[in-house]
Amino acid sequence: MSQLKQMSHADNSAPSTPGKFKMEKASYFNRVRWHASPAKLCLWSFVFSAAILIFFFRSPASSPLPADPSRRSLRSPSNWGGPVWEKRVRSSARVRSRNGFSVLVTGAAGFVGTHVSAALKRRGDGVLGIDNFNDYYDPSLKRARQALLERTGVFIVEGDINDAALLRKLFEVVPFTHVMHLAAQAGVRYAMENPGSYVHSNIAGFVNLLEVCKSVNPQPSIVWASSSSVYGLNTKVPFSERDRTDQPASLYAATKKAGEEIAHTYNHIYGLSLTGLRFFTVYGPWGRPDMAYFFFTRDILKGKTIPIFEAANHGTVARDFTYIDDIVRGCLGALDTAEKSTGSGGKKRGPAQLRVFNLGNTSPVPVSDLVGILERLLKTKAKRNIMKLPRNGDVQFTHANISYAQRELGYKPVTDLQAGLKKFVRWYLNYYSSGKKAVE
Numbered sequence: 001m002s003q004l005k006q007m008s009h010a011d012n013s014a015p016s017t018p019g020k021f022k023m024e025k026a027s028y029f030n031r032v033r034w035h036a037s038p039a040k041l042c043l044w045s046f047v048f049s050a051a052i053l054i055f056f057f058r059s060p061a062s063s064p065l066p067a068d069p070s071r072r073s074l075r076s077p078s079n080w081g082g083p084v085w086e087k088r089v090r091s092s093a094r095v096r097s098r099n100g101f102s103v104l105v106t107g108a109a110g111f112v113g114t115h116v117s118a119a120l121k122r123r124g125d126g127v128l129g130i131d132n133f134n135d136y137y138d139p140s141l142k143r144a145r146q147a148l149l150e151r152t153g154v155f156i157v158e159g160d161i162n163d164a165a166l167l168r169k170l171f172e173v174v175p176f177t178h179v180m181h182l183a184a185q186a187g188v189r190y191a192m193e194n195p196g197s198y199v200h201s202n203i204a205g206f207v208n209l210l211e212v213c214k215s216v217n218p219q220p221s222i223v224w225a226s227s228s229s230v231y232g233l234n235t236k237v238p239f240s241e242r243d244r245t246d247q248p249a250s251l252y253a254a255t256k257k258a259g260e261e262i263a264h265t266y267n268h269i270y271g272l273s274l275t276g277l278r279f280f281t282v283y284g285p286w287g288r289p290d291m292a293y294f295f296f297t298r299d300i301l302k303g304k305t306i307p308i309f310e311a312a313n314h315g316t317v318a319r320d321f322t323y324i325d326d327i328v329r330g331c332l333g334a335l336d337t338a339e340k341s342t343g344s345g346g347k348k349r350g351p352a353q354l355r356v357f358n359l360g361n362t363s364p365v366p367v368s369d370l371v372g373i374l375e376r377l378l379k380t381k382a383k384r385n386i387m388k389l390p391r392n393g394d395v396q397f398t399h400a401n402i403s404y405a406q407r408e409l410g411y412k413p414v415t416d417l418q419a420g421l422k423k424f425v426r427w428y429l430n431y432y433s434s435g436k437k438a439v440e
């Protein structure tokens with residue numbers, strides 16, 4: 001601004017006759033004017049435009065950034081590349097068992113992503129993670145999960161699944177046999193606050209990933225996280241994969257349903273092998289702080305009142321809570337039974353596998369019973385505020401029929417809510433009482 005003022009002042013003092021300069025008044029502006037000769041001006045404009053273009057093309061794809069800056073950032077750092085980085089990528093993805101896979105795990109610093117990555121690594125598969133470490137919930141928990149994985153030899157690349165150049169680079173460095181796609185914007189209620197983040201991650205990000213997967217050679221097989229929420233307002237229980245999924249109750253559910261349709265398209269056109277897993281309210285150690293069992297635990301310990309939803313006429317709200325280790329076994333089963341994609345170089349060569357499975361526990365538990373279990377485990381009475389189920393995306397109940405997953409994946413959940421919450425509470429107390437250093 002001050003420079004502009006200086007310039008207009010200097011302009012007034014410039015000679016009226018073009019080409020003549022009062023050299024004795026050679027001011028800052030005169031020097032600028034000399035630099036601004038047509039040729040120089042052209043050069044500088046070119047350099048300036050090039051810099052702007054480079055900035056935009058190096059950044060992750062444009063995203064519907066929320067207007068409110070206090071909301072989480074959808075942008076992610078893109079400080080990747082270079083020989084040292086490539087060496088880390090290669091070493092993390094190196095297969096160490098006979099017939100092992102090399103798996104790209106998206107959302108590897110997330111709850112399910114961390115557990116799946118660790119399990120794959122343990123059995124000798126090569127694993128490379130990618131995560132944008134967004135601040136939807138406390139990123140320090142994601143960093144702690146990252147540290148945990150690093151100790152097992154899993155490297156997490158910091159980047160966004162919307163960054164096509166990064167994904168292409170990863171496939172250039174490692175010809176992944178499988179992609180375990182778990183990166184997503186989760187949570188049903190947050191969708192009313194920040195709808196753009198669901199479109200960004202669950203739709204745009206998924207399409208971007210599939211675009212890259214369909215063009216690489218060989219194409220990987222893809223297993224990805226859908227959700228029990230696709231059953232929406234259905235009343236027939238238990239939910240079966242054959243049931244309708246056209247009445248979602250939240251934008252989250254709608255984006256997961258959209259993902260299933262998008263999967264169909266990429267399977268149909270490009271021969272990508274795709275398996276969707278409908279997770280039912282997954283819980284356990286290293287879980288997500290935005291989920292009820294997690295923040296109920298925190299608030300019961302703090303003596304804060306917890307809101308417990310009930311349906312109309314004091315109707316029970318219940319979930320088919322599923323323990324993380326059971327989910328991990330389901331994910332591995334899906335990877336192990338995934339057939340190869342049939343396309344190459346963006347062209348389909350034959351029909352490819354397309355599947356969707358429920359991964360639930362088959363025994364729904366009312367939310368009030370969940371609170372009862374937590375009270376016993378924490379030896380603390382909860383301050384309950386029973387309130388009407390808000391119309392914010394929640395459904396009244398979920399209940400999985402898992403016979404298809406049982407048959408095809410050998411999926412068999414073995415952990416009941418009492419046993420699973422016991423493990424969660426032990427982890428929670430350990431993690432939050434020891435300066436977040438605990439590892440279990």
Ligand SMILES: O=C(O)[C@H]1O[C@H](OP(=O)(O)OP(=O)(O)OC[C@H]2O[C@@H](n3ccc(=O)[nH]c3=O)[C@H](O)[C@@H]2O)[C@H](O)[C@@H](O)[C@H]1O
Nearest residue numbers: 186187227228229279280281291292293307308309367394
């Ligand atoms: O299966 C899924 O696909 C989804 O599971 C999870 O959603 P939900 O099953 O809704 O879990 P969660 O929020 O923990 O609420 C649990 C129960 O507590 C009730 N609930 C919730 C909040 C509250 O304040 N009070 C309350 O009673 C609430 O009404 C509900 O009955 C994942 O978050 C989601 O990302 C997705 O993966």
